[in-house]
Amino acid sequence: MPTRRLMPDVIKNQELSCLPPDATVRDAALLMAERRIAAVLVTQGRTLKGIVTERDMTVRVLAAGLDPATTPLSVVMTADPDTLEPSAAALAALELMERHHYRHLPVAVDGEVVGMVSVRDLFAVVRSHLEDEIRNREAFMFGSGYSAEATVG
Template identity: 45%
Template sequence: MLRRVIPDVVKNQELLTIAGAESVLTAARQMADRKVRSVLVVDRDSLVGVFTGTDMIGRVVAAGRSPEKTPVADVMTPDPVTITPETLAIEALRLMQEGGYRHLPVVEGGRLVGIVSRKDFWRDEEAEIEQEEQLWERL
């Protein structure tokens, strides 16, 4: 189970993407329709950022910006950390934990192929990381 690779997690995904020029309101509506908490921001099929519910709260709502007038590109997380399909699930989860991310785009040969979120992983993988952290803290 701890050796599971990313394709096992992201198979059959239908990615939600948006152009950076689109409004935050458009992104929010698409996210709500799909019941997801992130949208991948692309420019000509290349990943340029990720826009999440956390970005919406912190960079739009709390900042008093207009969702109708604010382009996603102005409030997205640019140049996100990515993983490849060969990345082990436990490695992806470590990256998320260390970086404080909830989502990691999956890129292969420069092409966006998926996205993983913390909730995609089994509890035993999270438990494994917590055990490792506790061990390091004791050392």
Template identity: 45%
Template sequence: MSTVPVAVGPQTSVVEVARRMREEDIGAVLVTDGGRLRGLVTDRDLVVRVLAEGGDVGERTVHQACSEELVSVGPDDAAEDAVRLMRRRTVRRLPVVEDGRAVGIVSLGDLAAEGDPGSALGEISTAAPNR
């Protein structure tokens, strides 16, 4: 789990979110409002929900790109529970939420690196960024 997730407000520009993803070398950003988790936006969301739609990307906000149906786990939930939830909901990342506030993000890669570090996904997930 990443324990210092990047969070932005719902009115943040998608261009700013993409820049943050590039700078932080991450694929997901939390969307919070008043400290409360409101959504999650991924690099794929930006492509599918913003770029593919065309128009003036500079005018679009993260609220328009983030996943509306938020699925999360708690910090004490077992890794197996996270895997089952990811399978059932077909998601690759889950916010880790405690008392309505995000405390991290767990990804499919995190789980592979922990549970099967010798697997292709485990090795890819722990490799240095490809820049």
């Protein structure tokens, strides 16, 4: 797979979804529902403090019997999460996420969050690469202008 960088190859024009540590779990749930996302970055200004995911809400809030309306994110977030820099290879992100079993990875520079990559974002990169590989192999095997989709006339 050609080296694709997290920024700008995977993440482009991303609107960050951030809340401060004292925001409630309910605030995070509402933001996730509104933006149709599965994770929120917990920041103080632009400084990354943690991340809260749907899985965190299920395990650390609902299963623990905490009240989402009064529980601050600082209590249930994953503090100081792993990050990668924007210049990191997409493959490095995928390997890190697979090794630690998480689906979202903040992208940061010197502790300042600049993006977040999801396994879905990385899947799109892998899929695109595989499609390109198939097209290139078909062109090599059958010559230019031929493909598996060609019909016999």
